[in-house]
Amino acid sequence: MSRTAILETLIPEEDLKLDLLANYDKSVPHIIKYMGSKRNILDFVIEAINDAYQEGKLCDLFGGTSILSGALGKLIPIHSNDIQEYSAILAKTYLSNYEWNKYPSNILDEIVEKASKYIKSVKKKYPDLVFSYSENKTIKEFVELEKQQQELIKFNFDNLSHHLFIKYYSGTYWSYQQCLWIDALRKVADEYENTSIYYVILSSVTSTII
Numbered sequence: 486m487s488r489t490a491i492l493e494t495l496i497p498e499e500d501l502k503l504d505l506l507a508n509y510d511k512s513v514p515h516i517i518k519y520m521g522s523k524r525n526i527l528d529f530v531i532e533a534i535n536d537a538y539q540e541g542k543l544c545d546l547f548g549g550t551s552i553l554s555g556a557l558g559k560l561i562p563i564h565s566n567d568i569q570e571y572s573a574i575l576a577k578t579y580l581s582n583y584e585w586n587k588y589p590s591n592i593l594d595e596i597v598e599k600a601s602k603y604i605k606s607v608k609k610k611y612p613d614l615v616f617s618y619s620e621n622k623t624i625k626e627f628v629e630l631e632k633q634q635q636e637l638i639k640f641n642f643d644n645l646s647h648h649l650f651i652k653y654y655s656g657t658y659w660s661y662q663q664c665l666w667i668d669a670l671r672k673v674a675d676e677y678e679n680t681s682i683y684y685v686i687l688s689s690v691t692s693t694i695i
């Protein structure tokens with residue numbers, strides 16, 4: 486009997502099946518965390534999938550954070566489904582093919598630079614909107630500073646293309662300055678629409694604000 490034939494006998498086809506549990510991406514970044522996410526029970530879930538999966542597309546129903554797509558997406562084809570857009574953005578971030586050689590090697594700097602430019606232009610347009618956290622503040626002064634920023638909800642930013650956060654969230658969970666960055670990165674994302682970078686930017690911004 487040839488060596489090959491012995492090997493074929495010793496390794497039944499079943500054992501040649503890709504071991505999803507052993508090979509899934511254990512360091513997959515958890516872009517969004519919330520109660521109900523499968524992140525901490527991935528071993529348990531993937532062990533069950535491993536037992537049942539033969540071939541074809543795996544359907545991740547109620548995908549949510551799409552963490553399953555992130556963990557298994559490079560091993561088997563996955564269809565992620567969820568009623569909400571946020572989940573589609575995360576799934577597309579995890580499941581896109583990235584042809585990084587099509588982008589400049591400093592793509593990250595390029596994105597930050599574009600966002601900085603937008604922030605500069607907004608500051609130039611509204612030089613009076615300055616909210617400084619730099620000095621030591623009493624609680625009362627701090628609360629007052631946040632209230633001043635919350636007043637921006639009455640401000641007319643209509644001549645800015647991207648102002649959702651500075652208008653509605655300044656002085657809430659985020660300062661005016663942080664909101665400027667969120668709006669700016671959202672604007673830059675639009676410049677990359679129809680590329681996989683679009684979803685990466687949206688996911689990154691979402692990840693930092695949640």
Ligand SMILES: C[S@@+](CC[C@H](N)C(=O)[O-])C[C@H]1O[C@@H](n2cnc3c(N)ncnc32)[C@H](O)[C@@H]1O
Nearest residue numbers: 521522523524547548549550551552567568569
């Ligand atoms: C608790 S989350 C699932 C979390 C997911 N197991 C994970 O690991 O991230 C529930 C998800 O179900 C989605 N959902 C609820 N009703 C739905 C429906 N009728 N069709 C599709 N998705 C739905 C919600 O949008 C939400 O993202």
